[in-house]
Amino acid sequence: MDFRKVYDDHVAFVWRSLRRLGVGESAMHDAVQEVFMIVYRRLPEFVERASITTWLFRICMGVARDHRRRAHVRREVFDDFNFELRIDPADDAARVAERREDLALFDAALSKLDFDQSAVFILFELEDMSGEQIADVLAVPLGTVYSRLRLARQAFRRAVLQQSARAWNRPAPAEAT
Amino acid sequence: MKDPRRWIEDPTELDDAEHRALVAGRNIRPQNDTVETMWTALAAKLPLAGPTAGSAGAAGAVGTIKAALIGMGLGSLVIAGKILIAATPSTPVTASSGFDPSASEVLGSPHAPLPMATEPRDEAPPPDPGPAATLPQPKVSPPSLLGGGRRDERLPEPASLPEKGSRSPPAEQAYAASPATTVGSAVAMTTEDARQESWLVARAREALRAGQASAAFALLEQTRQRFPQGVLLQEREALTIEALVQLGQRRAALERASAFSRDYPTSPHRMRVQAIVSAP
Numbered sequence: 001m002d003f004r005k006v007y008d009d010h011v012a013f014v015w016r017s018l019r020r021l022g023v024g025e026s027a028m029h030d031a032v033q034e035v036f037m038i039v040y041r042r043l044p045e046f047v048e049r050a051s052i053t054t055w056l057f058r059i060c061m062g063v064a065r066d067h068r069r070r071a072h073v074r075r076e077v078f079d080d081f082n083f084e085l086r087i088d089p090a091d092d093a094a095r096v097a098e099r100r101e102d103l104a105l106f107d108a109a110l111s112k113l114d115f116d117q118s119a120v121f122i123l124f125e126l127e128d129m130s131g132e133q134i135a136d137v138l139a140v141p142l143g144t145v146y147s148r149l150r151l152a153r154q155a156f157r158r159a160v161l162q163q164s165a166r167a168w169n170r171p172a173p174a175e176a177t
Numbered sequence: 178m179k180d181p182r183r184w185i186e187d188p189t190e191l192d193d194a195e196h197r198a199l200v201a202g203r204n205i206r207p208q209n210d211t212v213e214t215m216w217t218a219l220a221a222k223l224p225l226a227g228p229t230a231g232s233a234g235a236a237g238a239v240g241t242i243k244a245a246l247i248g249m250g251l252g253s254l255v256i257a258g259k260i261l262i263a264a265t266p267s268t269p270v271t272a273s274s275g276f277d278p279s280a281s282e283v284l285g286s287p288h289a290p291l292p293m294a295t296e297p298r299d300e301a302p303p304p305d306p307g308p309a310a311t312l313p314q315p316k317v318s319p320p321s322l323l324g325g326g327r328r329d330e331r332l333p334e335p336a337s338l339p340e341k342g343s344r345s346p347p348a349e350q351a352y353a354a355s356p357a358t359t360v361g362s363a364v365a366m367t368t369e370d371a372r373q374e375s376w377l378v379a380r381a382r383e384a385l386r387a388g389q390a391s392a393a394f395a396l397l398e399q400t401r402q403r404f405p406q407g408v409l410l411q412e413r414e415a416l417t418i419e420a421l422v423q424l425g426q427r428r429a430a431l432e433r434a435s436a437f438s439r440d441y442p443t444s445p446h447r448m449r450v451q452a453i454v455s456a457p
Contacts, residue, residue, distance in 0.1 A: 007216060008443035015207040032215050033222070040223055102201035109198055124183065126203050131180045142178055149181070157195060164194045 001048060003040055010056055011036075013127075017057055020122045021064035022111060034063045054137045061119060068115070109159035117152035124149055212445040374400060374407040381416055390423035411437075415446040419453050430454050 014035050015028070023031045038059050046055060110118055119138060123129040124145075131149075135142045184190055184199055191199065207215075377400040384393035397417045400407065407413065414437055421430035434454040438447055 005443065007219070008445060011212050011215065011445070012206055015211070016205045019205055020202065029211075029215055029218065033219050036219055037223070099201065102197040103205070105194065106198040106202035110202065124180075125185065125199065128183065131178070146178065146181070153184070160195050160198050 001043055001046065001052075003043055006039060006043065006052065007036060010052065013053060014056055014060055016126075017060040017122065018064050018067075020110060020126065021060060021068075021115070021118065023064050023067045027067055031063050031067055035059050038063070051133070051136075054133070057119075057123070057137050061115075065115065105160060105163050108163050109156050112159035112162075113152050113155045117148045117155060120145055120148040121152035121156060210449060212448070216445055370404065371408055374404040374409055377403075378409045378413055378416065381413075381420075385416060385420055385423065388423075390420045394420040394424065411441055411444050411446050415450050415453075418450050422453055422456070427454070 011032065014032055018028060018031045018035070019025075035056070039056070046052070110121070113121060116138070120134055123134045123137060124131070129137070131142050131145045134145045138145070140148075182190075184195075185203065188196055377396055381393045381396035381400065384390075384396060393416065397413055397420060400409075400413050401417075404410075414433065418430050418433050418437065421427075421433065431454050434450050437444070437450050441447060444450075
């Protein structure tokens with residue numbers, strides 16, 4: 001299997017997986033490189049009949065877990081937004097700001113989830129994987145996947161509610177004079 | 178057991194904030210240039226010529242030279258000597274003099290570092306710029322990061338360059354040309370060739386960033402003619418599209434962008450190309 005092709009085909013998946021798994025913006029480049037260094041070393045051992053996405057996500061989980069541990073689970077949620085927003089050229093500044101807020105809300109909510117729960121949530125709700133596929137990725141029974149998904153959804157909802165309430169109660173910025 | 182419905186498929190399950198957050202999370206993706214930048218950094222760290230870098234085919238060989246070039250460009254380092262790259266696994270990789278350690282040794286070892294010198298050299302410039310005409314702008318920085326060169330070197334400017342709103346013959350020819358789609362069955366490219374190609378593309382990029390779209394376009398055309406299957410083919414094509422946009426040749430840019438997306442669906446430049454032609 002061609003390393004460059006693996007990179008080209010899957011770097012976006014690796015990027016967003018790491019980002020969603022809680023790797024801070026400032027550590028993203030390092031984390032992506034770590035993943036592909038591992039891929040580079042282990043590619044000869046990779047059996048092609050297995051799903052490469054499954055394999056890559058497992059590597060991402062390991063790297064993300066290390067990064068989170070090193071960062072003491074400190075997420076750099078609001079530092080900046082270097083990842084691209086899908087901005088319609090017709091969007092005005094208000095709409096762009098709104099999208100950034102949505103992303104910050106998502107980021108903050110996901111950070112409240114337990115790591116294993118967030119992995120299930122990411123794969124099911126964001127990557128559209130089936131329960132069976134997720135069970136394969138995480139090497140857990142299907143029932144565990146469903147259980148984690150249920151808990152993750154609850155936690156996500158709670159977190160969104162909390163963030164929304166916080167934003168609601170935040171004093172409005174003083175108007176420029 | 179049956180999977181539950183995904184939230185995104187059943188928005189009634191979600192309130193507005195939850196839905197917006199979920200959609201935002203689904204739309205996360207790296208910036209256009211990030212993919213390219215990360216590959217550059219990665220390529221500089223890895224000896225991308227071992228068995229995992231490719232299946233020893235032409236693409237792998239090209240990727241090897243490309244990685245080496247990227248490493249040179251980033252770190253202001255030099256690859257010395259010549260590497261003769263063959264496209265087929267059966268064709269041996271050979272190294273000529275001036276390469277220490279030998280290219281073949283380095284290329285054959287998946288864990289060996291790329292051969293790099295720490296000091297830039299002051300030697301003959303990489304490219305033969307062709308026609309004698311000189312280009313006063315953009316400023317040409319010394320190609321030392323590509324292996325040395327004179328600091329006063331100036332770029333060639335072909336006699337006819339496309340101007341905004343006009344379509345000169347060279348430009349017309351270029352518009353009609355679609356990007357090369359595949360690497361040839363056998364790629365024999367020396368490091369010197371690669372250096373020259375890289376130098377030309379780097380100068381074109383500088384010209385483009387300096388607002389010299391015509392000069393950039395001419396340089397890119399020159400690169401295309403000299404190295405039609407060069408290792409920087411995709412970069413060259415992406416820059417050409419950008420130059421065409423700057424020259425006001427949007428239709429031509431769109432056609433080439435379309436061809437680019439078709440020919441290189443997984444290229445790290447694809448998103449950037451799309452962004453360039455999508456920009457208002």
